[in-house]
Amino acid sequence: MSGIIVEKVWKEYGDQIVLEDISIEIEDRAFVALVGPSGCGKTTFLRMLLGQEQATRGTILLDGVPLPKEPGPDRGVVFQRYSVFPHLTVLGNVLIGKEMTAARYSGRLFGAARRAAIEEARALIAEVGLSHALDKYPAQLSGGMQQRLALAQALIMKPKVLLLDEPFGALDPGIRAEIHTLMKRLWHENPMTVVMVTHDMREAFTLATRVVAFERLRDRPEEKLRYGATISRDIPIWPPRRAGEPSLIRPDRDGPVQKGQ
Amino acid sequence: MRWINVRPSSGMRLTLAVAPFLIVLGAYVAGSAARLADNANDKLLPGLSSFVDAINRMAVVPDGRTGQILLWADTAASLTRLFSGIGIAVAIALVVGMLIGMLPTMRALLAPFVAAISMVPPLALLPILFIVMGLGEGSKIALIAIGVTPIMIRDLALTATTLPREQIIKAETLGGSSWQIALRVVLPQILPRMIDTLRLQIGPAWLFLIAAEAISSEAGLGYRIFLVRRYLAMDVIFPYVLWITLLAVATDYILNRLRIAIFPWSELEKNT
Numbered sequence: 183m184s185g186i187i188v189e190k191v192w193k194e195y196g197d198q199i200v201l202e203d204i205s206i207e208i209e210d211r212a213f214v215a216l217v218g219p220s221g222c223g224k225t226t227f228l229r230m231l232l233g234q235e236q237a238t239r240g241t242i243l244l245d246g247v248p249l250p251k252e253p254g255p256d257r258g259v260v261f262q263r264y265s266v267f268p269h270l271t272v273l274g275n276v277l278i279g280k281e282m283t284a285a286r287y288s289g290r291l292f293g294a295a296r297r298a299a300i301e302e303a304r305a306l307i308a309e310v311g312l313s314h315a316l317d318k319y320p321a322q323l324s325g326g327m328q329q330r331l332a333l334a335q336a337l338i339m340k341p342k343v344l345l346l347d348e349p350f351g352a353l354d355p356g357i358r359a360e361i362h363t364l365m366k367r368l369w370h371e372n373p374m375t376v377v378m379v380t381h382d383m384r385e386a387f388t389l390a391t392r393v394v395a396f397e398r399l400r401d402r403p404e405e406k407l408r409y410g411a412t413i414s415r416d417i418p419i420w421p422p423r424r425a426g427e428p429s430l431i432r433p434d435r436d437g438p439v440q441k442g443q
Numbered sequence: 444m445r446w447i448n449v450r451p452s453s454g455m456r457l458t459l460a461v462a463p464f465l466i467v468l469g470a471y472v473a474g475s476a477a478r479l480a481d482n483a484n485d486k487l488l489p490g491l492s493s494f495v496d497a498i499n500r501m502a503v504v505p506d507g508r509t510g511q512i513l514l515w516a517d518t519a520a521s522l523t524r525l526f527s528g529i530g531i532a533v534a535i536a537l538v539v540g541m542l543i544g545m546l547p548t549m550r551a552l553l554a555p556f557v558a559a560i561s562m563v564p565p566l567a568l569l570p571i572l573f574i575v576m577g578l579g580e581g582s583k584i585a586l587i588a589i590g591v592t593p594i595m596i597r598d599l600a601l602t603a604t605t606l607p608r609e610q611i612i613k614a615e616t617l618g619g620s621s622w623q624i625a626l627r628v629v630l631p632q633i634l635p636r637m638i639d640t641l642r643l644q645i646g647p648a649w650l651f652l653i654a655a656e657a658i659s660s661e662a663g664l665g666y667r668i669f670l671v672r673r674y675l676a677m678d679v680i681f682p683y684v685l686w687i688t689l690l691a692v693a694t695d696y697i698l699n700r701l702r703i704a705i706f707p708w709s710e711l712e713k714n715t
């Protein structure tokens with residue numbers, strides 16, 4: 183189970199109210215797409231789910247427990263940029279999560295434990311289609327490949343929640359379609375809830391089970407500071423998509439993606 | 444074509460690189476010849492043959508009094524001091540720099556202090572060092588360390604704080620503790636910068652070394668230069684200065700190669 187309950191959350195920076203009175207229940211295994219105009223606080227909301235920022239008022243529960251005040255291994259993240267470590271190879275980037283979890287002081291694995299971790303990392307790297315680039319550094323990868331790597335890196339932790347902040351915003355349309363297929367497959371196959379910020383409506387409606395729009399309801403210049411954005415739309419996708427289940431109506435589009443597709 | 448787009452060919456680049464050296468050498472030879480023509484005993488700009496003589500005396504034939512080859516003995520003494528001082532500086536700068544760069548509490552405690560310390564002119568401390576630590580090796584090594592550490596600390600702290608916040612967050616979501624993030628994410632990424640900082644500090648380090656050696660020493664490149672200064676022995680001073688420059692250039696080159704060899708990704712990042 184990895185349901186998220188957000189209760190009457192407000193976020194203020196100094197005098198400026200960014201988000202006001204956000205309440206939403208995100209069910210286990212949902213894929214929520216967050217949309218809204220630039221500057222309305224989508225990233226801020228995602229950061230609060232991540233634990234990087236604290237709500238000024240209100241509570242956020244994950245599995246019924248208040249979120250810890252800092253990021254942790256139960257919530258994975260992929261940013262638009264800087265998500266992977268430039269000093270590690272593809273394999274090293276995926277391995278590092280395993281290593282830091284297992285080896286408290288050295289942060290490194292040796293011998294059999296290392297071989298087992300490499301095995302697991304390789305499988306995940308193959309899953310995102312980077313097997314041919316195992317020993318390359320991020321600077322040698324294209325933008326799309328870096329984001330695939332970031333996904334694999336996050337997924338090796340088996341997070342309950344995967345948070346994505348415009349992860350595919352900088353990719354060109356062809357690559358984006360490809361990575362959407364991958365994203366859909368990963369969501370079907372891994373037991374996680376996904377919250378993704380995007381500016382691309384098409385992306386939101388292709389991937390999500392639910393599209394949530396943030397908006398400032400009062401947006402005149404003199405109201406900018408005093409009123410924040412809140413949830414203005416909450417659209418369930420129909421026919422419903424369910425993680426791991428083939429869709430009855432459009433299996434090709436909405437069902438779990440077959441390997442190799 | 445615009446000047447900004449004109450790129451020399453590789454042969455041209457070599458020619459251009461060598462030209463200033465040849466010009467300086469030519470100017471020296473001409474100046475020296477002119478002075479020697481005026482006065483055969485001129486000491487200010489000795490001719491090339493006196494250099495050959497002096498280099499033979501210093502670098503090939505053992506010294507009559509000590510039985511040592513002076514240049515090598517001086518070089519060994521100086522480099523030992525230099526690298527001891529730099530080694531201490533690097534160790535301190537890495538630890539303190541990372542503390543300041545990573546931990547807000549440590550930044551609050553140490554950043555203003557280091558900023559103030561880095562403004563103290565190290566040479567002004569030299570008398571204090573000689574009084575407190577005596578005239579031995581300790582005070583010379585200390586001067587070098589004191590001279591270059593604060594700037595290295597500040598540079599490394601800056602490098603650590605400018606790592607994208609996303610990376611640190613990402614590392615936290617990968618289960619990293621503060622210690623693990625320091626070890627696996629921050630340290631490897633500031634090490635290449637540390638080598639670059641070190642390269643920039645080689646010059647100041649030599650300055651402090653020579654200043655300390657000039658005042659009190661029994662051997663060392665700086666000591667020798669200031670010793671023979673009394674006899675206006677330009678034929679020794681010039682080769683020594685050249686040799687020191689050569690050592691510094693070689694250190695710089697080796698450090699850069701070392702960075703590329705150990706951290707190949709840092710070179711890739713530079714090109715993106």
Ligand SMILES: Nc1ncnc2c1ncn2[C@@H]1O[C@H](COP(=O)(O)OP(=O)(O)OP(=O)(O)O)[C@@H](O)[C@H]1O
Nearest residue numbers: 195198200218219220221222223224225226227381
């Ligand atoms: N650390 C901060 N301090 C002060 N104000 C901030 C801070 N972070 C964000 N803000 C403000 O909060 C508002 C929302 O920012 P946020 O980055 O969440 O927008 P966004 O919806 O993600 O926009 P975009 O679609 O352009 O990424 C902005 O007006 C921004 O100025």
Ligand SMILES: [Mg+2]
Nearest residue numbers: 224225226347
């Ligand atoms: Mg944003």
